Amino acid sequence: MASGGGNGDGDKNQLKLYSYWRSSCSRRVRIALNLKGLKYENIAVNLVKGEHFSPEFLKLNPLGYVPVLVDGDIVLSDSFAIILYLEEKYPQHPLLPRDLQKRGINYQAASIVSSSIQPLQNLAILKYIEEKVGPNEQISWAEQHIEKGFAALEKLLKDYAGRYATGDEVFMADLFLAPQLDAATKRFNVNMTQFPLLSRLNEAYNEIPAFQDAMPQKQPDASPASTC
Structure with a gap:
């Protein structure tokens, strides 16, 4: 594991984020930190090299997943939990919006991404599909589950979306949607013409500095051989 990110200043009380440049779960947290103007030290965990299975990292998260946030004596894993923690502290x-109905829609949209789409396209699942089914089945598997989730999100957000997912302000749902939409278009070549609302949101996210700075290719551990 390696440190990086340009925000480190030697303060032992500074936030530390253990992440992988291409991880959409890590990217959600980076966006949240950027939006809140919080400085943090980025500690790269190379998933391809298996650094998430090292004894050092497993002490932080026994599941072996990124991201992990360290805030003083508090250690949290899982992007949903981390973002809610950041919101409270x-x-x-x-x-999160004040309106309870819109708040609930944010929870629901974030949950669709984090539980019904992203886990079915992560490295471990795609590797399993390759080994058990065949190398040519990975993309079709990912596309199927992404499109199912996107169809649900189009219906869920149609009565709430403004410039962003639930109005004209950036909220939690947007943090989960942006990395997933980016992955769908760049990694899995999903045909987005069938999802006009999500396509519009994706364009809007690309104009926000906090979202741009969290993009995979801008991370210090990004692979020079890949831009998506």
Whole structure:
């Protein structure tokens, strides 16, 4: 594992984020940190090299997943839990709307991405599909589950979306949608013409500095051989 990210200043109380440049779960947290203006030290965990299975990392998260956030004596894994923690401790730039109905829609949209789409396209699952079914089945497997989730999100958000997922302000749902939409278009070649609302949101996210700075290719551990 390696440190990086340009935000380190030697402060032992500074936030530390263990992440992988291409991880959409890590990217959600990077966006949240950026939006809230929080400095953090990025500690790269190379998933391809299996660094998430090292004894050092497993002490932080026994599941062996990124991201992990360290805030003083508090250690949290899972992007959903981390973002909710950041929202409670660091109230600047709220990530949840005051309106309870819109807040519930944010939870639901984030959950669709984090539980019904992303886990079915992660490295471990795709490797399993390759080994058990065949190398040519990975993309079709991912496309099937991404499109199912996107169809649900189109219906869920149609009565709530404004410039962003649930209105004209960036909220939690947007943090989960942006990395997933980017992966769908760049990694899995999903035909987005069938999802006009999500396509519009994807364009809007690409204009926000906090989202741009969290992009995989801008991370210090990004592979020079890949741009997506």
